[in-house]
Amino acid sequence: MNAIFKKELSSDQLKELFQNDDKCLEFLADLKESEGFICRKCGNTNYCSGKSPHSRRCTKCKTEESATTGTIFHNCKFPVSKAFYIAYNVCKGKEDLSSYEFARRLSLRQMTCWNFKTKIQHALQQMDTLSDGEKLSINKILTS
Numbered sequence: 001m002n003a004i005f006k007k008e009l010s011s012d013q014l015k016e017l018f019q020n021d022d023k024c025l026e027f028l029a030d031l032k033e034s035e036g037f038i039c040r041k042c043g044n045t046n047y048c049s050g051k052s053p054h055s056r057r058c059t060k061c062k063t064e065e066s067a068t069t070g071t072i073f074h075n076c077k078f079p080v081s082k083a084f085y086i087a088y089n090v091c092k093g094k095e096d097l098s099s100y101e102f103a104r105r106l107s108l109r110q111m112t113c114w115n116f117k118t119k120i121q122h123a124l125q126q127m128d129t130l131s132d133g134e135k136l137s138i139n140k141i142l143t144s
Helices: 011-017 021-035 080-092 099-106 110-129 138-142
Strands: 047-049 056-058
Touching: 011 021, 011 080, 021 080, 080 099, 080 110, 099 110
Parallel strands: none
Antiparallel strands: 047 056
């Protein structure tokens, strides 16, 4: 998770990133692109653009992979931009915001914010216990 937010982002970059889901999906797709594509189903490394925004489709088995597949944001039931806001503040926030404060700022249920914040904290704890070699594959951890 810290690998996603390794560098400090300016307030303008943060505002743009948290503004809409498309920017967040683009950010995730670019991050996954840097690691290279490997189809989860057949292991093929060639792909083309998928039907949904920022998704990739295997050219061999035609399996489509969204930008959030294999990350902590996969199957998120609320907007990805709000999930990014929570994740960024848990990883890099100067203050420790409560789930009640996240709920107030993002107009979400408090329990939704608490569950996602806990999921992020758990992923961070898992990353801390891994060796450097295991940390290289971020997708292994962020799937939890």
